[in-house]
Amino acid sequence: MSARRRTLLKVIVLGDSGVGKTSLMNQYVHKKFSQQYKATIGADFVTKELQIDDRLVTLQIWDTAGQERFQSLGVAFYRGADCCVLVYDVNVMKSFDTLDNWHDEFLKQANPQDPATFPFILLGNKIDIDGGNSRVVSEKKAKDWCASKGNIGYFETSAKEDYNVDAAFLCIAKTALANEHEQDIYFQGIPETVVTETEQRGGGGGCAC
Amino acid sequence: MGSPSSEDAVSARESLSSEGRSPDMEYSGEASSTLLDGDEGSRRITNADSSALNTDSSDSDSSEDTEVTQTFTASESREEEIDPEVTSKDDSPSTESKPKLPTMEDFSSWQRIIRLDAVRANSEWIPYSTTQAAVSEASARRSAEAVGLKDYDHLEPCRIFHAARLVAILEAYALYDPEIGYCQGMSDLLSPIITVMTEDHEAFWCFVGFMKKARHNFRLDEVGIRRQLNTVSKIIKSKDSHLYRHLEKLQAEDCFFVYRMVVVLFRRELTFEQTLCLWEVMWADQAAIRAGIGKSAWSRIRQRAPPTEDLLLFAIAASVLQKRKLIIEKYSSMDEILRECNSMSGQLDVWKLLDDAHDLVVTLHDKIESSLSL
Numbered sequence: 001m002s003a004r005r006r007t008l009l010k011v012i013v014l015g016d017s018g019v020g021k022t023s024l025m026n027q028y029v030h031k032k033f034s035q036q037y038k039a040t041i042g043a044d045f046v047t048k049e050l051q052i053d054d055r056l057v058t059l060q061i062w063d064t065a066g067q068e069r070f071q072s073l074g075v076a077f078y079r080g081a082d083c084c085v086l087v088y089d090v091n092v093m094k095s096f097d098t099l100d101n102w103h104d105e106f107l108k109q110a111n112p113q114d115p116a117t118f119p120f121i122l123l124g125n126k127i128d129i130d131g132g133n134s135r136v137v138s139e140k141k142a143k144d145w146c147a148s149k150g151n152i153g154y155f156e157t158s159a160k161e162d163y164n165v166d167a168a169f170l171c172i173a174k175t176a177l178a179n180e181h182e183q184d185i186y187f188q189g190i191p192e193t194v195v196t197e198t199e200q201r202g203g204g205g206g207c208a209c
Numbered sequence: 210m211g212s213p214s215s216e217d218a219v220s221a222r223e224s225l226s227s228e229g230r231s232p233d234m235e236y237s238g239e240a241s242s243t244l245l246d247g248d249e250g251s252r253r254i255t256n257a258d259s260s261a262l263n264t265d266s267s268d269s270d271s272s273e274d275t276e277v278t279q280t281f282t283a284s285e286s287r288e289e290e291i292d293p294e295v296t297s298k299d300d301s302p303s304t305e306s307k308p309k310l311p312t313m314e315d316f317s318s319w320q321r322i323i324r325l326d327a328v329r330a331n332s333e334w335i336p337y338s339t340t341q342a343a344v345s346e347a348s349a350r351r352s353a354e355a356v357g358l359k360d361y362d363h364l365e366p367c368r369i370f371h372a373a374r375l376v377a378i379l380e381a382y383a384l385y386d387p388e389i390g391y392c393q394g395m396s397d398l399l400s401p402i403i404t405v406m407t408e409d410h411e412a413f414w415c416f417v418g419f420m421k422k423a424r425h426n427f428r429l430d431e432v433g434i435r436r437q438l439n440t441v442s443k444i445i446k447s448k449d450s451h452l453y454r455h456l457e458k459l460q461a462e463d464c465f466f467v468y469r470m471v472v473v474l475f476r477r478e479l480t481f482e483q484t485l486c487l488w489e490v491m492w493a494d495q496a497a498i499r500a501g502i503g504k505s506a507w508s509r510i511r512q513r514a515p516p517t518e519d520l521l522l523f524a525i526a527a528s529v530l531q532k533r534k535l536i537i538e539k540y541s542s543m544d545e546i547l548r549e550c551n552s553m554s555g556q557l558d559v560w561k562l563l564d565d566a567h568d569l570v571v572t573l574h575d576k577i578e579s580s581l582s583l
Contacts, residue, residue, distance in 0.1 A: 017393060018325040035363055036329050039322075039393040041477065042468040044551050045544065060544070067322060067393045069314075069429055076465045094318075 007057045009176040010080050012110070014102045015087035016095040017066030020125040023159035024087065025061050028169045033160050040065050043077045052174055059173050061085075074109035081110050083119045083176035088137065090124045090156065096137045096145075103149060119175045120152040123168055128158040316383060319391035323379045326396040327372035328361050333481040334404040335367060341407065344370040356380070374403045378413050385417065392427035395420075397476040401484060422495075426472045437471045437522055438464045440577065444526035447573050452533045461543035466550045470525045478528070478550075483559040490563055491520045514570035519577070527565035528553060 013021045022037040029046040045062045062077055078084075084106050088095040103120065112118040124142050127135070139156060146154045153175065155168035335342045349366035352373035361369045375396050383390045399416050406412040425433025442464045446453040456462040469477055474491075476484050497516035517523065529536070532549055540546050 017322045036331065038329060038331065038477075039326050039396075041394050041397075041472050042465075043547070045548070065393060067314075069392055069427070073465075073468070076463070094321075 007055065008060055009057050009082045009173060009180060010060050010062065011083045011085055011172055011176055012062045012064065012078055012081045012106065013085045013087060014064055014106060015066060016089070016092070016098055019066065019087045019089040019092070019095050020159045021066065021087050022063050024123065024125060024157060024165060024168075025063055027159040027162055027165045029061070031162070033162070039067075043073060048169075050170070050173060052170075052177055055177070057173060057177060059169070059176070061169075074105065078106060078110035081112070082180045083121065083172055084110070085121050085123060085172055087123045087125055088142075089126045090137045090142075091126055091129050091134045093136045096142070099145065116150070119179045120149065121168070121172050121175060122146050122152055122154045124154070124156045125159060127156050128161045128163065314390060316387075316390070319383045320380060322393060323376055323383070323391050323396070324358060324360075324372075326393060327358065327375035327379070328364065330368070330372060330375060330396055330400055332365075332368055334371065334400060337481060338404045338407075341370060341404070342367045349373070352377075371400070371403065374409060374412070375399060377409055378403065378416060381413055382416060382420065386420065386424060389420075389424045389427050394473045395427065397473040398423060401476075401481065401488075404481075405485075423474065434468070434471060437519075438467065440519055440522045441467055441471070441526050441529075443577055444523060444569060444573060445529060447576055448526070448569060449530060449533060452530070452537060455537045456546075459541065459543050459546070461546055464529075466543060466547040467525050467529060469551065470528070471522070474521055475524065478553045478557055479559060480555065483557065486559050487521075487524065487563065494518070494520045514567040515574055517570050517574055517578075520566060520570070523569045523573075524562050524566040527562055527569055528557065530569075531561075531565065 013025060015021055017039065022040055023033060025046050026037070027033055029048045040063050043062055043064050045060050048059045048061070050057060050059060062081075064077065065073070084103075086099055086102050088099055090096075099122070106120075107115045107118065110118075122142065122145070124137065124139070129135075142156075143154055146152045153171055155164050155171065157164045157168055159165060344367050346366040349370040353361055353369050356373050356376040358369070358373055358376055361372060364372065378399060379391055379396060382395070398419060399412075402415050402419065403409075403412045406415060426437075428434075442453075442462055445456070445464070446462075453462060456464075474484075475487055479487060494516040495518060498518060502516060529550070535549065536546055540549070
């Protein structure tokens with residue numbers, strides 16, 4: 001069956017400098033956190049094997065530089081992506097304001113077959129900071145944005161406290177898998193629904209899948 | 210104990226607005242004026258000498274000044290005298306096309322990213338500057354306050370101090386060269402400089418000298434980075450057609466997998482000490498070229514590699530060629546090669562790398578140089 005041909009899922013993580021892209025990935029894959037991750041230059045990736053509904057998949061998560069100065073990078077690394085993860089810092093308004101740019105720029109550069117249905121997931125990171133008192137982007141505002149982009153999934157996370165990170169990436173993997181499946185069987189209609197996993201823990205958002 | 214004070218940091222910035230006109234960094238009038246207010250505008254037309262020499266419109270960052278000692282021993286007022294001898298055909302920001310890419314970067318966004326990167330700079334430098342490592346907490350905090358640093362409470366005093374110096378100099382640089390401003394990776398380049406130089410104003414001018422060549426790595430139009438990746442690709446192609454064909458098969462012949470090595474000049478892959486070694490050998494080559502030690506003199510000493518502007522790129526190619534067997538036999542995607550390159554950190558022997566690079570220079574120098582000038 002063609003859907004089993006490829007089990008590598010490519011996920012691109014985008015967002016402003018310092019929102020915690022590298023930290024989220026490292027928390028998810030290596031279960032560790034550091035405040036000292038250096039700025040990502042160019043791109044790098046980590047991989048994680050996981051099982052989703054009897055299928056063993058390799059999630060290849062691409063970390064990118066947050067200062068989007070170099071266009072050619074996008075073309076080189078976004079291609080073939082199965083899902084795009086947008087990250088912002090709930091304490092920095094600008095990192096939320098630039099989401100539209102990241103979203104549009106990704107579609108422009110990755111040039112997916114069907115931009116209108118290409119899957120995105122939004123993560124609002126650093127919800128731990130100052131007990132939430134320095135937060136400037138409300139959950140509602142973020143969810144409204146997600147709704148305006150075709151109901152993309154939203155998770156509030158803390159890479160530092162390892163809050164909601166697994167749930168978010170599980171959803172990301174499923175979303176990517178659903179998209180990959182569609183591509184494989186050339187099914188361009190309504191997105192496939194995947195049974196909701198019980199592992200999804202905690203509040204702060206959900207997953208369309 | 211000669212520990213630099215926060216005033217040094219401030220003075221580096223102040224010197225810009227007073228008389229420290231960027232001597233050989235010309236801008237075509239409109240290219241960057243939107244980024245700064247009026248008082249900076251005048252410096253773009255300060256001296257004519259460099260632009261007269263800047264005839265080549267190619268991006269090539271291959272022949273610019275990185276002569277650090279010269280730059281920093283010179284007082285700021287001497288900068289103009291230095292200019293003619295260090296300016297070469299390619300040092301031509303004046304002929305760069307104005308970046309057309311959509312960018313929302315302004316000074317405040319540079320400031321934000323500079324602070325972010327400064328606070329997360331690593332501590333590798335500490336053993337190499339005992340005086341700075343021993344800075345008192347009070348003094349470190351004073352420096353941090355002077356530059357408006359925030360979120361540094363988790364850092365030890367020496368790292369706060371280091372971060373504050375990075376901020377002071379990088380902000381000054383962003384004002385000095387608004388076409389480049391700040392780009393992530395620049396703090397990687399500055400950190401070793403401030404480690405060995407305790408005075409901010411000296412470190413600043415030293416960094417300016419370094420950036421004359423390196424600034425092309427951070428250009429918005431990406432021409433500098435593309436040229437260098439292209440050169441690495443040519444070196445590999447000329448040296449090892451088997452490996453090159455494999456890269457072509459994987460659609461990786463553009464050598465994007467060495468991107469980080471190019472952008473921050475191997476800083477991420479080498480240790481602090483190794484980085485200084487490599488950079489100093491590179492600078493020595495560039496100084497030799499400026500001193501007019503041309504190919505003819507070197508061709509008589511046949512065993513030695515002639516000085517090249519692109520030693521870094523030969524070293525990068527050498528690091529890839531060292532992995533040729535692995536790449537050809539085991540890797541079937543660009544991703545895997547990128548992974549290999551990104552994980553070279555701490556695995557490299559800088560002397561072996563330089564030996565291999567020099568071997569490549571001996572056999573390929575003329576070929577690469579001439580193919581690039583076509």
